[in-house]
Amino acid sequence: MTTTDRYAVFGHPISHSKSPRIHGLFAEQTRQPIHYTAQDVTAEAFQAAADAFFANGGKGLNCTVPLKELAWQYAGRLSERARKSKAVNTLARQTDGGILGDNTDGIGLVNDLTLNHNITLPNSRILILGAGGATRGILGPLLEHRPACIAIANRTLDKAETIVAEFADPDLSCSDYAGLASRQFDLIINATSASLSGELPPLPGDLLAENGCCYDLAYGNRPTAFVQWGLARQARQSLDGLGMLVEQAAEAFALWRGIRPDTAPVIDLLNRERKALNLSG
Structure with a gap:
């Protein structure tokens, strides 16, 4: 008889998560x-919940906001x-x-x-908005x-300076948002969660270089505020993080199961589903 292994994603909130759907398709x-x-797990409950999950035979966990540093x-x-x-x-969990x-x-x-x-990516000028755990994960x-360079912009400069000091790469720098004036970038990545609530950092209007691209790590059924910002500035592509979600899930799946799924049909299906949802709404 085949044993069904248990996996889960922990986070708070978690009801919006597409991870169970993605891993089911994989x-x-x-x-x-x-x-x-x-499973909806708060930061305060994480240690006990993770202990219980693995003690009861769980094989692997994904951890999202606000649990990545605790994990x-x-x-x-x-x-x-x-x-x-x-x-x-x-x-x-290892053998x-x-x-x-x-x-x-x-x-x-x-x-x-x-x-x-x-x-x-090689020789491109990249800007990352935000200096939290999401930025650390992608840097x-x-x-x-x-x-050519990566700049980190954050409201509080000391957080960005800490990351720059830790990674210690000569092509890495940081500034506050005011320090972005007169600079241009080929790729701007939003690593803050603000755009999901319709908010954006104070960004200069000419920040995006001609033929540049925008990418929001967040995703939703409708374009995020940052995706809309990029479209309004004629970005060559202005994308949200749904593809990243599927791709990082495939890496986790490969770590757990020793086989990497094909991501293209999953991304295509999820995009078609949310397009249909928007048309019906």
Whole structure:
């Protein structure tokens, strides 16, 4: 008899999560016997909930807002990319019972940008808005592609300065939003959650270079405020993070199951579903 292995995503709030749907599609495609659920877990309850999940036979967890830093602390072992980012979105129980922490966000973003949307990263000028855990998670994989520069802009400069000091890359710099005046970038990535509530940082109108692209790590059934900002400035592409969500999930699935699913049909299906939802609404 085939054993069905248990996986879950923890977060707060979590009801909007597409992760159970995505991993269900991956399991169907690869014929892997898994059961994946979403559980609303607050930061205060995380330690006990994770302990209970693994004690009861759970094989792996995804962790989203506000738990990624706590998951980094929870893991007994860390991948190199998790160690550098100080944030974990994937926990995997090892054969000896230990818990490995990994961060698949950065590779998920890079794969969506380069493979799905043909956006060039080498020698490009990149701006990241925000200096939280999301920025930490994507920075390493972006730097590996050797852009001309990456700038981090944040309301409070000291948070951005801390990240720049930790990554210590000569092509990495930071500023507050006022410091962006007269600068232009080929790719602007919104790593804040503000655009989901219709808010944006104070950005200069000419910040996006000609033929530049915008990318919001957040996603929704309708264009986020930042996606709309990019469209209003004639971005070549202005994208949300649905593709990144699927790509990072595929990396987690491969870590857990040893097989990487094909992401293209899943992304296509989810995009068609939300298009149909918007048309019906």
